[in-house]
Amino acid sequence: MRVLVTGGAGYIGSHTVHELVREDHHVVVYDNLSKGHKSAVPAGVKFVKGDIRDQELLAQVLKENEIETVVHFAADSLVGESMQQPAKYYHNNVVATLALLDTMRECAVNKIVFSSTAAVYGEPEQWPITEDMPTCPTNVYGRTKLIIEGILADFAMAYGLKYVSLRYFNAAGAHIEGLTGEDHNPETHLVPLILKTALGQREAISIYGTDYSTPDGTCIRDYIHVTDLAAAHVLALKHLVHGGECRVYNLGSQAGFSVREVIDKAKEITGVDFAVREDERRAGDPAVLVASSARIKAELGWKPVWSQLNQIISSAWAWHRKN
Numbered sequence: 001m002r003v004l005v006t007g008g009a010g011y012i013g014s015h016t017v018h019e020l021v022r023e024d025h026h027v028v029v030y031d032n033l034s035k036g037h038k039s040a041v042p043a044g045v046k047f048v049k050g051d052i053r054d055q056e057l058l059a060q061v062l063k064e065n066e067i068e069t070v071v072h073f074a075a076d077s078l079v080g081e082s083m084q085q086p087a088k089y090y091h092n093n094v095v096a097t098l099a100l101l102d103t104m105r106e107c108a109v110n111k112i113v114f115s116s117t118a119a120v121y122g123e124p125e126q127w128p129i130t131e132d133m134p135t136c137p138t139n140v141y142g143r144t145k146l147i148i149e150g151i152l153a154d155f156a157m158a159y160g161l162k163y164v165s166l167r168y169f170n171a172a173g174a175h176i177e178g179l180t181g182e183d184h185n186p187e188t189h190l191v192p193l194i195l196k197t198a199l200g201q202r203e204a205i206s207i208y209g210t211d212y213s214t215p216d217g218t219c220i221r222d223y224i225h226v227t228d229l230a231a232a233h234v235l236a237l238k239h240l241v242h243g244g245e246c247r248v249y250n251l252g253s254q255a256g257f258s259v260r261e262v263i264d265k266a267k268e269i270t271g272v273d274f275a276v277r278e279d280e281r282r283a284g285d286p287a288v289l290v291a292s293s294a295r296i297k298a299e300l301g302w303k304p305v306w307s308q309l310n311q312i313i314s315s316a317w318a319w320h321r322k323n
Helices: 011-022 054-064 079-084 086-106 141-157 190-199 226-243 259-270 293-298 309-322
Strands: 002-006 028-032 046-049 068-073 110-117 162-167 170-173 205-208 220-224 247-251 256-258 276-279
Touching: 002 011, 011 226, 028 054, 028 190, 028 205, 054 086, 054 247, 054 309, 068 086, 068 226, 068 259, 079 086, 086 141, 110 226, 141 162, 162 226, 170 190, 170 205, 170 226, 170 309, 190 309, 205 259, 220 226, 226 247, 226 293, 247 293, 256 259, 259 309
Parallel strands: 002 028, 002 068, 028 046, 068 110, 110 162, 162 247, 170 220, 205 276
Antiparallel strands: 220 256
16 A cells, blocks of 8 residues: 555654554655654655645645555644643644645545544443444543544545544553654653653652542553554555445553553563652543444454553563663
């Protein structure tokens, strides 16, 4: 396949590019480097620095490289920031994606895999969460992703667009061979924050709330290794190229781990007894968020390989120590 990966210099994007290259697909990375790192793009992969709202440049790239399919990661994704700066998120996520889809139509590219999020579900009343449960985002970030899913469905009906939307839960870990890892600024994800604490780059790691209705009182989340996520994108692309219909899939490990379990496992793997601080709950944090990935397993044959907690933390620890 000839694939354009928007946001391909970012965390999940770069891992997906590595998987596509490993399977000998022709890949072009398109990224404005506002969040990503050019060093994360594999050697030999064509890189274009650009914003997807630059429709003239984007059309040129699509045509010159005879792109057949798009994997769309480019977006802002910080929940707290989205509530403080909603205009930024509606412009950078929704308006930019609309520009991308219009340019794809102009260039007769009609297949896209979209990086969505579990945030579209809001605070579900039961778990594991399945794709047919109500979507009711509680933050602007989740709302922008759900709006885009609606746009994709409308474009599919009106223009024949074929899409797969992948709703992630908690991506974590680093490339198994250490080729790339998680490097956000600012960092907000639990696993890298824990490991930065173990490395002495932070004074302590905070647990927000210890009185939830869970076995140890801390929130339970579904963590999935970023390489397993990347593999799902490749399967989604193959599904579309082989004539598959538009679909929405959850991506999770179906095994939840509490904040305290993640911290304890990190202490075991790193050998560092770092400081842990117990703080008040954060508003809007559900007690449990765990996905059902039964649909993508049954329909596309997806099988998480690296998503055991020790594998996630060990791979991330190996990368953070070197980087």
